[in-house]
Every structure is written in C-alpha cells, then in structure tokens.
C-alpha cells in the first residue's frame with residue numbers, strides 16, 4: 609500500500625491510499641469517522657471496500673468498463689504532497705491522467721482529474737475537478753465521492769434533506785419514486801439515487817454519536833446505499849454484520 613497521511617495534528621488527520629486515491633481514514637478530534645470493511649482487500653487491484661472511493665468517469669454499471677469507472681482502481685499520484693495552508697489546515701492533492709488503458713476503454717479521451725483533500729479542525733473538505741485534455745472533442749462523465757460513513761448503529765441514524773425528492777430506487781428495478789420520509793431512516797436494503805438533492809444533509813448518530821453536516825457544491829445528486837444483511841453476506845469483502853455500521 610502507498611499511503612499519504614494528511615495530518616493537521618495527531619488528533620485530526622486523514623490517510624489517502626494512492627490506489628484509487630481512496631481516503632481510507634479521517635480522524636476528527638481523535639474519532640475515526642470513516643468506515644472500512646474488516647474484509648476489505650488491499651491488493652492494489654480491487655476497489656477498497658470503504659473509505660471514499662472516487663467514482664469516475666461513470667457512476668454505476670458502465671458498458672465501456674468496470675462498474676463505477678476506473679478511477680477507484682487506478683494508481684494515482686500525489687501531485688501536491690501534504691502541506692499546511694495559511695490557516696494551519698493540512699492539504700494534499702492527488703492526480704489521475706489518462707493512460708493507454710483508460711484511452712482504450714473510454715473513447716481515447718485525454719483528461720486530468722485532481723482531487724484535493726483538506727483536513728480542518730472541524731471538517732473534511734474534498735474538491736474534485738475534471739479537465740478535458742482532448743484537442744477538440746468534449747466528453748460526458750459522471751462522478752461520485754462514494755463516502756462510507758462509520759456508524760455505531762445504522763438504525764439510529766437519520767438523513768435530512770431528502771423528503772419530497774424524486775429518486776431512482778435501484779432495489780426495485782430502477783423505478784422512480786418520491787421520498788416520503790423526512791428525515792430518512794434505514795431499515796432495509798437501500799440503493800437510492802436522489803435527483804437534484806439538497807446541498808445540505810444532516811447525518812445523525814455517526815461515529816462518536818456526532819452529527820455530520822454534509823455540504824455539497826456541483827454534485828446535484830445524492831446516493832444513499834446500505835446493502836443490508838443478505839447483500840452484505842454475498843460480498844466477500846464486506847463483513848456479514850457490518851451493514852449495521854455504515855451508510
């Protein structure tokens with residue numbers, strides 16, 4: 609594993625694995641906030657089951673390549689190694705550019721993707737930019753920061769900002785539905801893509817009993833996923849009971 613520690617102080621830091629630029633730990637005031645499966649595989653081939661896998665250039669099933677795209681299984685570089693900014697925050701930037709393999713897979717597209725992680729005293733900031741390096745052609749892409757939040761008990765967690773929204777229910781053949789719960793709780797297999805969701809979500813009862821305020825910019829949709837018991841068992845890299853500890 610090639611790991612980069614983005615450390616503000618001993619109690620407030622993040623660790624990014626260059627495999628996929630997957631942030632696999634965020635410790636805030638001494639508390640781990642991010643879920644990584646106890647059965648996650650760290651072989652620099654498979655996507656890491658947990659952390660914040662970077663999904664690009666396609667969210668979900670992809671007819672040109674692997675589910676969720678190639679970014680989460682590519683080797684990234686640390687283009688700006690960790691440094692302290694003027695406010696004392698720890699900052700690092702990670703970069704992925706096209707290779708022969710990605711060009712073969714994805715219409716010959718040339719690109720540069722930069723992913724910056726900022727560790728502040730009270731929050732983690734992630735910035736994702738995509739630059740088209742083709743000489744003429746545009747390209748379409750989707751991207752997602754597939755954050756696995758660590759929870760003591762999923763049945764006690766609520767998610768605000770989803771009530772009344774249209775969502776695609778991937779557990780029910782992709783039917784479009786309207787979310788009736790506000791805030792939302794999770795008590796079964798859940799795989800919902802909310803369209804044009806709120807820019808803010810409150811996630812309650814995360815690690816340490818805290819509430820996390822998720823603030824998004826230019827990421828219009830929100831995905832809520834929990835595999836629940838049966839699907840968790842079916843995944844070799846996911847502990848059978850660990851669906852209780854993430855969303």
Ligand code: BG6
Nearest residue numbers: 655675676754778799800831833
């Ligand atoms: C979610 C998708 O974002 O990721 C689910 O909505 C998917 O459909 C889940 O099952 C996990 O995907 P993967 O490829 O990491 O097993």
